[in-house]
Amino acid sequence: MATEDLEWERSKISNQDMNLLKRLGFTKEKDALRFPREESYPKPPMEYRVSFVDHLIRGLSPPIHEFLRGLLFVYGLQLHQLTPNSILHVSIFITLCECFLGVQPNWALWKRIFCLRRNGSHGVAYNIGGVVICVRSDVDYFDVKFPDSVQGWRKRWLYVHEESSDSMEYNIAPFDGKAKILRRRSWDAEASEEEKLATEALMTRIRELQSTRGKELSGIQITAYFLRIRMQPLQARKNPLWMYAGDEDVERLSTDLSAKDLEKLIRRISKLSKKDTIPSSCKVAPFCRANPLPKGHLVLSSLPPLPEGGEVEERAVVTDDNQGASRPESGVGDSHKSAASLEKETEAEVSSSTRSSLPAASPKGKRKRDEAIDSGASKATLTEEETLDLYGAALPFMKELVRFGTQFIGYRDYAGELEGKLAEANKRADALAIELEQSESAHAKVVEDLQKRLDDAKRALEENVAQHSAREEEILSRLETQSRRFVRRTHQEYELDNPEDDELLDALSLLEIHGTEARNGLDEAEAGLSRLFPYFFHKKERPAVFIDLAKCFNGNEDLGLQLRQEGLKVGVEGTMALVAESQQEVDWSKVGDAGKIETKKWQSLIKAAKPNSKKILATLGYKPPTAPSSSKPEVK
Incomplete structure (x- = not known):
């Protein structure tokens, strides 16, 4: 088959x-x-x-x-x-x-x-x-x-x-x-x-x-x-x-x-x-x-x-x-x-290596052979049965030898393959050695270039540190100056409870305190100005930004004088309304001519009319405001 x-x-x-x-x-x-x-x-x-x-x-x-x-x-x-x-x-x-x-x-x-x-x-x-x-x-x-x-x-x-x-x-x-x-x-x-x-x-x-x-x-x-x-x-x-x-x-x-x-x-x-x-x-x-x-x-x-x-x-x-x-x-x-x-x-x-048809060893024949040897009998030649026994006894060892030989052939072939692979590996190693030499040369150049870059980086770092120190000193100086300016303006000087023993951090802490005081003052100023704004600017809308609100009060005109004049105007108009309501005949052309009426006389007239103004207003059903008002009574 x-x-x-x-x-x-x-x-x-x-x-x-x-x-x-x-x-x-x-x-x-x-x-x-x-x-x-x-x-x-x-x-x-x-x-x-x-x-x-x-x-x-x-x-x-x-x-x-x-x-x-x-x-x-x-x-x-x-x-x-x-x-x-x-x-x-x-x-x-x-x-x-x-x-x-x-x-x-x-x-x-x-x-x-x-x-x-x-x-x-x-x-x-x-x-x-x-x-x-x-x-x-x-x-x-x-x-x-x-x-x-x-x-x-x-x-x-x-x-x-x-x-x-x-x-x-x-x-x-x-x-x-x-x-x-x-x-x-x-x-x-x-x-x-x-x-x-x-x-x-x-x-x-x-x-x-x-x-x-x-x-x-x-x-x-x-x-x-x-x-x-x-x-x-x-x-x-x-x-x-x-x-x-x-x-x-x-x-x-x-x-x-x-x-x-x-x-x-x-x-x-x-x-x-x-x-x-x-x-x-x-x-x-x-x-x-x-x-x-x-x-x-x-x-x-x-x-x-x-x-x-x-x-x-x-x-x-x-x-x-x-x-x-x-x-x-x-x-x-x-x-x-x-x-x-x-x-x-x-x-x-039996095993293919022996190519023999000898039968297996006979235990009985083996015992006879052993007895003959023990009895000291000596023969020039062995009998056929003893020969078979001898071959039978050697047969397992021959089989083992054949098995080892077969394995040896397999290992020998494997070793031949390994030798071929080893030769290829040696060639590859030689090629790698050449590449390694070239790589080492290139590596030296790379190392030199890297060393130069490292030196440049060190110098740049030192310059950067120096610039940073100078910048830090400048910032510290500015912070101290700002602190002194704030003290001069506010007449308030602060000391830290727990200083950090770091000039920059301590200056920042003082600046933070001063800044807090300044923010609080600005908040109070904004609140006060917001409340005064409708008295002085009754026809204007309050600005949303504080700086614009403050500019309204920093003009060339005297806002207090304007408020007093406005109040006087309201008083005059009210007096005129009262006189008109009393149906008294007054030559308003002469009254309005400030040049013909002396100031003292005008003041006396107002002073004389003032005691009766509250009674007249009560009779008319008019209740004057408790605070200055931006509104004006109409004259009919």
Whole structure:
């Protein structure tokens, strides 16, 4: 079967994808993700691996959970070789174990439920997403309702940070986009009788969760649950999900999603139609801090085999002749019932570097060889059985050596790329050194110019300070002069109760006192002049401005004389009115001739008429005003 690399293309992550990752909390940590720029082939930085947007929204998040690390090691896979639906399978399994079974993700239980097979179409096996995790045909498991296909997921690739820590028992192998997928015996590994016996209770509980009437648990409910609580099942966590503490849990990736965003996300990763309802909760209460595990509950733990003791036998490569048919992911995404029964392989091929068909080491033969050595027996040649034992004993070390050699080749290629980049960096450094020299020369000129400007600014500042001091002295002198002038005019001198010991401020305070006195005097003058105005100017309208009002009283004419003459005129007119009213005959021509009547005689006449004027006025019904009036009595 031919293998198609499906050549990598430039990543096409849209703004919609970026906004989704932001809402889901993936960008909260600064270096958790890195997005490709213009590269058309992945070149992840150190400690980064290649993944996809559709992996992340299905429960993957760095640092990667140790159970998924173990699966990748045992199956001999890289992260980019798993399909999105396979990632979701692992997420649902971990959530099922921790939230509904109350156990750690169990390797023995996994082998009872799942197996692997190639993903491809029309005789072509894919490399990107070339492996599918599917449910065994004889197992009754949750119907996850996978979508028939995930459109364009291979084009939305990015880099996820893979933390290397001493607490992790192994790390994911560096990215190698050209590594071929080799079908291994572990893809079909089945649980042993002992493992089946140990996990039978868990399988019984899974059947109960699916079939209990009114409390049926589904794959969609499990998926919606871990999306709703914002916990990533495939992220390494300090606490299992049965210790989930609600909204305050520090390991939550983000705050709650809106109902609309959650519904859109669930429909995107499943094949639910718009008519299908989205479960708002699980019919079975998941274990969490609010619903703790029962007392005495046994927490099983079973991880995939680790590389501590050398390569596990389950990783042996199966011959290409027995790889079986391959189907595209859509063929297994609909239901676990579509997974065909995989053919059991009886012939295994050891590591491709040895090209040997030697069988595995026999423990019995090994014991015989040890006994022979202990007894001191010496043979010139080894028997065939002992030779096989020797090869069998050396086989794990040869496999380990091959693995190290493969990694060395990957690191060597990576080092070659680094050397090329280093050469480019050296050229760039030389160019920068030349630019730096030019920049330093220009910098010296700039510094000299700035120093000159600074000196000019200092001189200008000193001149400004001198001018300011002179101006301040001038102002102080003027204020003192104004104060003396005010004292001379008002004959009032003031002293400050609390001087500031500042000549300028103290002078301002005295000027303020003098100004207040002056304003009060002007207000009083304006009020007095306003009251006198109608007596002197009865036919004029009072000016609105004080200076105009004051000018009315500062003319050349004697306003007091005018007032007295006006009063005399009124008196004369009144006398004439009284005489006319008394019907006495008077020669007014002679009276009006001031030249013919002496002043003394005129005054005597008025004096003689004055005692009778009040009686006459009372008789006439005329009451004279108590104050001088501007009005004149008419003479009829």
